[in-house]
Amino acid sequence: MNQxxxxxxxxxxxxxxxxxxAACYFDQEMFEEATFSLFIRKYPAQRGYFxxxxxxxALHYLETLRFTAEDLAYLATTGLFNSHFLxxxxxxxxxxxxxxxxxxxxxxxxxxxxEVSGPIIExxxxxxxxxxxxxxxxxxxxxxxxxxxxxEGRPLxxxxxxxxxxxxxxxxxxxxxxxxxxxxxxxxxxxxxxxxPIFGTxxxxxxxxxxxxxxxxxxxxxxxxxxxxxxxxxxxxxSGARHAVTVAKEMEARGQRLDFVRLDSxxxxxxxxxxxxxxxDHGLNxxxxxxxxxxxxxxxxxxxxxxxxxxxxxxxTKMGVSEDAPYFDIAYKLVRYADQPVMKLSTGKxxxxxKKQIWRTFDxxxxxxGDIIALRQEAMPEGTSLxxxxxxxxxxxxxxPSLRESREYFKDQFARxxxxxxxxxxxxxxxxxxSSGLKELQSRVVQQIRHRELGES
Amino acid sequence: MNQxxxxxxxxxxxxxxxxxxAACYFDQEMFEEATFSLFIRKYPAQRGYFxxxxxxxALHYLETLRFTAEDLAYLATTGLFNSHFLxxxxxxxxxxxxxxxxxxxxxxxxxxxxEVSGPIIExxxxxxxxxxxxxxxxxxxxxxxxxxxxxEGRPLxxxxxxxxxxxxxxxxxxxxxxxxxxxxxxxxxxxxxxxxPIFGTxxxxxxxxxxxxxxxxxxxxxxxxxxxxxxxxxxxxxSGARHAVTVAKEMEARGQRLDFVRLDSxxxxxxxxxxxxxxxDHGLNxxxxxxxxxxxxxxxxxxxxxxxxxxxxxxxTKMGVSEDAPYFDIAYKLVRYADQPVMKLSTGKxxxxxKKQIWRTFDxxxxxxGDIIALRQEAMPEGTSLxxxxxxxxxxxxxxPSLRESREYFKDQFARxxxxxxxxxxxxxxxxxxSSGLKELQSRVVQQIRHRELGES
Numbered sequence: 001m002n003q004x005x006x007x008x009x010x011x012x013x014x015x016x017x018x019x020x021x022a023a024c025y026f027d028q029e030m031f032e033e034a035t036f037s038l039f040i041r042k043y044p045a046q047r048g049y050f051x052x053x054x055x056x057x058a059l060h061y062l063e064t065l066r067f068t069a070e071d072l073a074y075l076a077t078t079g080l081f082n083s084h085f086l087x088x089x090x091x092x093x094x095x096x097x098x099x100x101x102x103x104x105x106x107x108x109x110x111x112x113x114x115e116v117s118g119p120i121i122e123x124x125x126x127x128x129x130x131x132x133x134x135x136x137x138x139x140x141x142x143x144x145x146x147x148x149x150x151x152e153g154r155p156l157x158x159x160x161x162x163x164x165x166x167x168x169x170x171x172x173x174x175x176x177x178x179x180x181x182x183x184x185x186x187x188x189x190x191x192x193x194x195x196x197p198i199f200g201t202x203x204x205x206x207x208x209x210x211x212x213x214x215x216x217x218x219x220x221x222x223x224x225x226x227x228x229x230x231x232x233x234x235x236x237x238x239s240g241a242r243h244a245v246t247v248a249k250e251m252e253a254r255g256q257r258l259d260f261v262r263l264d265s266x267x268x269x270x271x272x273x274x275x276x277x278x279x280x281d282h283g284l285n286x287x288x289x290x291x292x293x294x295x296x297x298x299x300x301x302x303x304x305x306x307x308x309x310x311x312x313x314x315x316x317t318k319m320g321v322s323e324d325a326p327y328f329d330i331a332y333k334l335v336r337y338a339d340q341p342v343m344k345l346s347t348g349k350x351x352x353x354x355k356k357q358i359w360r361t362f363d364x365x366x367x368x369x370g371d372i373i374a375l376r377q378e379a380m381p382e383g384t385s386l387x388x389x390x391x392x393x394x395x396x397x398x399x400x401p402s403l404r405e406s407r408e409y410f411k412d413q414f415a416r417x418x419x420x421x422x423x424x425x426x427x428x429x430x431x432x433x434x435s436s437g438l439k440e441l442q443s444r445v446v447q448q449i450r451h452r453e454l455g456e457s
Numbered sequence: 458m459n460q461x462x463x464x465x466x467x468x469x470x471x472x473x474x475x476x477x478x479a480a481c482y483f484d485q486e487m488f489e490e491a492t493f494s495l496f497i498r499k500y501p502a503q504r505g506y507f508x509x510x511x512x513x514x515a516l517h518y519l520e521t522l523r524f525t526a527e528d529l530a531y532l533a534t535t536g537l538f539n540s541h542f543l544x545x546x547x548x549x550x551x552x553x554x555x556x557x558x559x560x561x562x563x564x565x566x567x568x569x570x571x572e573v574s575g576p577i578i579e580x581x582x583x584x585x586x587x588x589x590x591x592x593x594x595x596x597x598x599x600x601x602x603x604x605x606x607x608x609e610g611r612p613l614x615x616x617x618x619x620x621x622x623x624x625x626x627x628x629x630x631x632x633x634x635x636x637x638x639x640x641x642x643x644x645x646x647x648x649x650x651x652x653x654p655i656f657g658t659x660x661x662x663x664x665x666x667x668x669x670x671x672x673x674x675x676x677x678x679x680x681x682x683x684x685x686x687x688x689x690x691x692x693x694x695x696s697g698a699r700h701a702v703t704v705a706k707e708m709e710a711r712g713q714r715l716d717f718v719r720l721d722s723x724x725x726x727x728x729x730x731x732x733x734x735x736x737x738d739h740g741l742n743x744x745x746x747x748x749x750x751x752x753x754x755x756x757x758x759x760x761x762x763x764x765x766x767x768x769x770x771x772x773x774t775k776m777g778v779s780e781d782a783p784y785f786d787i788a789y790k791l792v793r794y795a796d797q798p799v800m801k802l803s804t805g806k807x808x809x810x811x812k813k814q815i816w817r818t819f820d821x822x823x824x825x826x827g828d829i830i831a832l833r834q835e836a837m838p839e840g841t842s843l844x845x846x847x848x849x850x851x852x853x854x855x856x857x858p859s860l861r862e863s864r865e866y867f868k869d870q871f872a873r874x875x876x877x878x879x880x881x882x883x884x885x886x887x888x889x890x891x892s893s894g895l896k897e898l899q900s901r902v903v904q905q906i907r908h909r910e911l912g913e914s
Contacts (some may be wrong), residue, residue, distance in 0.1 A: 009460075009882060013646040014644075016644075016648075017660060019661060020684075034662075071649075080681065080684070127619070162588040163589070163784050166593050166621075166626035166629055167623075172623055187472065187473075204791070206474075223481050224480075227477075276876075317784050320784075324833070327620050333662060334660075337665070344691045344692070346690045346691060346723075368480065385540060392843055452669065454693055
């Protein structure tokens with residue numbers, strides 16, 4: 001894209017309060033280390049797990065964060081900031097540390113996805129972008145993984161670009177859905193940027209721009225014999241299927257094979273059975289049926305339960321905006337500052353103090369058994385620790401896994417999550433407990449604050 | 458941002474099928490004029506109108522659309538396209554026409570938001586981006602206008618950036634909510650790019666990083682006396698309010714005035730009344746109360762019905778993702794090609810043929826009375842035509858209205874929409890009819906297609 005690095009392009013993509021708070025810290029010479037923890041407070045309806053995604057983007061942002069001369073000129077026009085502070089911003093870089101779950105990790109309510117430690121101005125400034133980036137990809141990876149699960153091995157392709165909430169979301173949805181096992185995307189730019197397989201069929205407009213449907217099919221088969229997918233519902237599914245049969249036979253005569261027919265409307269189970277029969281009756285058992293139109297994990301489940309003969313799904317809008325849960329109650333909270341654990345007590349929003357670690361136990365078969373959220377320094381001999389150091393002194397410590405490696409990691413981890421917790425409806429809550437060290441510190445800090453701020457003893 | 462123009466950066470932000478279809482058209486030398494119509498098929502639940510937004514972005518894209526050498530090199534690696542076609546893409550520019558609703562227009566189900574006419578490859582290629590761009594801003598403008606309506610004049614500020622679906626959405630939400638009357642945004646980059654007023658308060662982390670809440674308040678008031686908004690719920694709303702009173706009195710002694718206190722959790726109606734009383738008891742009638750935390754049109758309505766003493770709302774996540782309707786059933790359909798009206802017959806998705814115009818009638822008081830969707834060339838003597846020519850030969854015809862002009866236009870138009878159609882729950886359907894010319898042509902084309910494709914007589 002020949003663009004400036006993310007953190008330079010988007011330094012101002014933040015809430016104004018990040019800068020006013022930073023100015024206060026600067027004024028008070030508050031430069032001590034702060035640790036912020038990113039976590040999701042609550043499952044949305046029907047969610048029992050999350051899939052971590054977006055880490056690579058967050059780290060790229062931190063590594064390249066800087067205010068350009070143009071940014072500073074704009075900030076000067078607001079009249080809010082003095083020149084000392086603006087000059088400080090000019091030299092600001094992120095110099096801190098990050099511990100994080102690798103992309104593709106399974107995690108749960110209240111568990112930190114990542115923890116950022118650094119001088120408070122640097123770690124605070126990054127809040128808005130980090131929440132935004134990690135939240136979107138995690139939202140979509142979680143939603144898309146549910147579709148992968150119920151499709152039971154049938155290929156899924158992301159067709160959501162036109163309906164995603166903006167262009168950035170279009171790219172990230174393609175990436176996050178591939179991470180959890182989608183075969184690829186219709187999104188060409190995502191294909192280029194992330195090295196994803198790209199797929200395409202044809203639009204109804206393509207069919208209607210020809211005098212006859214079959215002409216449109218023939219031209220497509222002629223131009224793209226190796227990837228031909230014929231959309232058959234423009235006028236009528238069955239008549240469309242008959243035209244596809246004719247073209248498939250013509251392709252056979254040329255030594256080619258029609259790959260797919262595509263259904264896009266109507267009663268998918270009934271139509272797919274009829275189309276399957278028609279194809280089979282003509283010896284076209286190898287021609288597969290792709291279905292699109294409002295699919296997500298719920299509709300895939302329904303049509304398969306109805307006996308649909310669908311071999312692959314194009315998954316669009318509802319996955320691309322996470323329609324039944326379009327946001328997470330996600331937060332980036334200060335948990336430690338200047339060597340003191342800190343927290344807020346706001347109604348219903350109490351947070352877990354201090355730097356943490358997640359420990360996970362597995363049973364003899366390798367299945368996930370339960371997690372403990374502990375203080376970072378507590379040793380939990382029976383578990384596996386999940387948060388890993390990924391950044392120090394503002395630099396990524398070692399190359400991050402490739403997207404394909406993360407995809408394999410997700411696949412392996414997801415297979416270890418017992419079915420009851422994976423269920424797309426009424427999942428059983430996965431057991432997550434707090435370590436005794438964390439519980440003790442938590443109640444001690446609550447008491448200290450009540451004493452200090454509210455005069456309670 | 459020092460970036461390449463939108464259409465150059467995002468030429469590949471499209472579905473692969475746009476390019477495979479284009480290759481077929483190129484192969485067949487199909488370069489005749491096509492017209493595509495962009496419209497929303499159905500109201501989501503509880504919507505009775507839409508607010509048009511995103512046109513400026515769509516036109517900017519069309520004006521600057523071009524494939525870079527890097528784009529073409531990537532397309533070559535897919536092995537799908539021959540060099541003649543890639544060479545054609547190298548020279549491709551959008552050379553067509555656009556008719557559109559001005560941003561800020563009120564429109565309804567099935568009405569075209571815009572119609573694009575041009576050589577079919579150019580007009581088809583733009584589909585994905587145009588839907589994506591117009592859909593998002595229209596979605597948010599529509600949602601945000603509902604909040605503006607129920608706030609009854611109280612200022613609203615967009616605080617959604619951290620939870621929007623990606624960075625592009627963060628910018629567009631700030632723009633679209635300002636278009637319909639929000640006072641401004643917390644989003645600094647949106648402030649810079651669109652000239653929006655920016656607002657900020659402080660985070661809980663800011664409070665918890667100080668030894669005492671009141672220290673945090675004092676430092677903020679000292680640094681930002683003209684825009685001080687003190688967040689009072691970190692430990693306890695009432696004790697926070699008492700600290701704010703102390704600091705407000707200290708500010709008074711310096712000839713300054715505390716602007717706002719901010720509530721962010723708990724029972725907003727009850728707390729706001731108590732905080733109001735406390736402020737008033739100390740002669741701080743001028744200090745206003747800002748509330749944040751899960752607000753959208755529904756929660757604003759509820760807390761005001763409960764008698765909340767809230768003067769301004771920070772509106773975040775639920776508006777920023779249009780939580781109760783996170784996408785539109787929006788489509789960009791071929792309606793005319795090579796001087797012939799065209800349509801598809803897919804179940805439940807029949808589209809209106811040919812180039813169109815919307816005519817609107819107003820009563821003597823200027824209130825909107827009803828719309829007629831007509832063929833472009835039909836004269837409707839009593840109405841006002843809504844779709845305007847905005848682009849010809851691939852260039853914007855005359856400067857588009859500024860965002861502030863569009864905001865005024867929206868305000869004027871929205872006031873003309875009778876309350877029954879604006880209602881945020883169970884709106885009365887606004888009357889939209891089809892002209893006799895459109896109805897006749899529609900049924901004639903349906904018959905022709907049934908005859909031609911399905912052998913019906």
